[in-house]
Amino acid sequence: MTPNAASPSAPSRRSFLASSAVAAAAVAGGMPLLAACGGSDTKSREGTTSGKDAKKLLPAYVANNVVTPDIPAKNGSAVGFTARLDLAGLKTSVPAKLGKGGKVTIMSPFWGSPPKSDNAYYRAMNDLIGVDVRWQNQDGNTYEQKLGAVLASSDVPDVVVVPGWNMNGKIPNAVISKFADLGPYLSGDAVKQYPNLAAIPTDAWQRSIFGGALRGLPMPASYVPNIVPLYRKDIFDKEGYEVPRSTDEFMALAKEITNARAKRWACLDMKWIAFPAFGVLSGAEKPLGWNLVDGKLINRIETPEYLEALEWARKLFAAGVVHPDAEFGKNAPDPGPKFAKGEFLIYANDLSQWWSRTTEQAVQNPQFKVWGMDLFAHDGGDPTLWATQPANIFAFVNKKASEAVVRDVLAVANVTAAPYGTKEYMMTNYGVEGTHYTVKDGVPTKTDQGNNEVMNAYVMVAGPAATIAHPDFPEVARGQVEWQQRMGAFTRKSSFYGMQITEPSRYTNLGNDLEQMEDDVVRGRKKISDMQQWISDWKSKGGDRLRDWYKKVLDDNGSAAS
Structure with a gap:
C-alpha cells in the first residue's frame, strides 16, 4: 500500500x-x-x-x-x-x-x-x-x-x-x-x-x-456516516448485477450472487448497513444514540426500527448468502484477500478502505474495481442517516x-x-x-x-x-x-451531536454486552425476543434513569445540532 x-x-x-x-x-x-x-x-x-x-x-x-x-x-x-x-x-x-x-x-x-x-x-x-x-x-x-x-x-x-x-x-x-x-x-x-x-x-x-x-x-x-457498502464493481458490470435500492432488492441480489459450491457468497455481515437502511440512530458513540422525539428522549435500541434492522440482517445469515467467515464476528480474518478473490462481492467497512483495497490490487489485478454503494432505505425511498461526531x-x-x-x-x-x-x-x-x-x-x-x-x-x-x-x-x-x-x-444530527458528554460512572457498564447480543441475534444464536428482554432489563437496570440524566443535560445546555 x-x-x-x-x-x-x-x-x-x-x-x-x-x-x-x-x-x-x-x-x-x-x-x-x-x-x-x-x-x-x-x-x-x-x-x-x-x-x-x-x-x-x-x-x-x-x-x-x-x-x-x-x-x-x-x-x-x-x-x-x-x-x-x-x-x-x-x-x-x-x-x-x-x-x-x-x-x-x-x-x-x-x-x-x-x-x-x-x-x-x-x-x-x-x-x-x-x-x-x-x-x-x-x-x-x-x-x-x-x-x-x-x-x-x-x-x-x-x-x-x-x-x-x-x-x-x-x-x-x-x-x-x-x-x-x-x-x-x-x-x-x-x-x-x-x-x-x-x-x-x-x-x-x-x-x-x-x-x-x-x-x-x-x-x-x-x-x-463513514460505513459504506463496498462492492466489486468489475464483477457487477460483467454479470449485469444492479446495485440494490431497498432491502428486498438486496436480498434478491444476494440470492442471485450466492453459489456456495462455487465458493461465492454475496456479502459479509451487513448489520452496520441494516441500521441506516431502517433509519436507526447512530451507534458510533453512546450520546449519539439518544434523540428528542415529541419532548421525550428515545434511545436507538428502544425503536421498532432497531429490531427490524437486526431481523433483516439475521435473514441474510439464515438465507445462506453471508460468507462463512462472518460467523467469526470480530475475530473474522481481514476481508481483503477473499474480497479480491471474489469469494464475496459486498462488505461494509470504513470509507478509507475504498482507496486501500484499490491500491492493494492495482498491480497484480488490474481488472479489479471496488466501488461504494449508496446507502438505501429499506422501502426503496430516501434513507434517514444520522451524523457521527466531527x-x-x-x-x-x-x-x-x-x-x-x-x-x-x-x-x-x-x-x-x-x-x-x-x-x-x-x-x-x-x-x-x-x-x-x-x-x-x-x-x-x-x-x-x-x-x-x-x-x-x-x-x-x-x-x-x-x-x-x-x-x-x-x-x-x-x-x-x-x-x-x-x-x-x-x-x-441527533440531539447530542457535537457535544462532549461525560456519563455518570454508575452507568459505565450498562450496555457492555449489547454488541455481543446484537451479533448473536444476527447469527441466529439468540432470538429477537431475547433482545427485547435485554432492552427491558437495560431500562430497569438504569436505562430509564440514564434517560432522565441526559434529558437534564439537554434542558440545561441546549443542543449543539443545527
Missing part, C-alpha cells in the same frame, strides 16, 4: 481493531486514526457544555483560502483533491515561524516501531515550526493503560494526545483536572494569530470543550505549562493543521522530498526511510478540515467525496 492518501477518517475503533492488517495499512499510510466510544466519569465532572455557554468559548471561524480544493465540501463532506501533485506549485500557509525555540514534550499513541528520536523527519519538522518537540511515543494497542497511569501521576508531559476511544474510566475526569484552558489563546478572534487553526470547522472545536473550557486541539472529521482525537496541554510552552504548542498545531496542497502539509504528512518520499508523475510515494520515520506523530496534534486526496487514484477520491455529498443530503 503506497502512502498517498489524506483520509477523512480511518476506521472506527470497531473496524480498526478488528483487523491488524487495517491497522498496519493505516500506519503505513499516515492516515488519521479516528474513532469514538462513550466515556464515563465521576459525578463532579458529569455533563457537558453546549448551547449558549459554548458559543463564547469557540474560536472564530476564518476560511483558509490558501488552497482551493478540486471538490468543495458539501452536505458535511470532506473537501476533495483529484489533481496530480505539483511540488513547484505548493502554497505556503505559515509564512513565518511562530515557535520561539522552546522544548515541548508530547505523549501520543503509536502503532508500529517508533523511529529514533533524532531522525531526519523530526528534525525537519522542528526546524519548520521553530519548536524542539520531543516525542514520548507509546504503544497504541495498550495506550489506555499507559494514559491512565500517566494522568494519575504528577509527571504529565507538556502535551498528551487522547483518542476518543480511550475516554473511559477516570480519564475524562483527568482531562478536565490536568489540562489547560486554551480559551484565552483561541476563543473568539484570538485564534486569528493561528490561521490554520482558525480554519478548523466550528463543530470540531465544539467537540473540544471539556468541563466548561476549550481544552482540546481537534482532528476534524466529516460527520457523514472530531474524535484531541491533543491537550498540561495545566502547569507556561504561556511560552502553550504558544509553542499552538505553533506546532498551526503547522500540522495546514491544508492539503501546502508545503506544511507535505512536510507533516510526507517529510522531506528525496529523503522520505519521491514524486513521479505527480504521485508522491514514501521511501523506506519515509515509511519508518513519517508515521503517526505530528499528525496527531491537530488536523485541517476533513480532506480526501488521492493523486494516484483521483477517480476514487472523487467517488469518495461525491458519495459523502450524496449521503450527507440525507444525514440528520
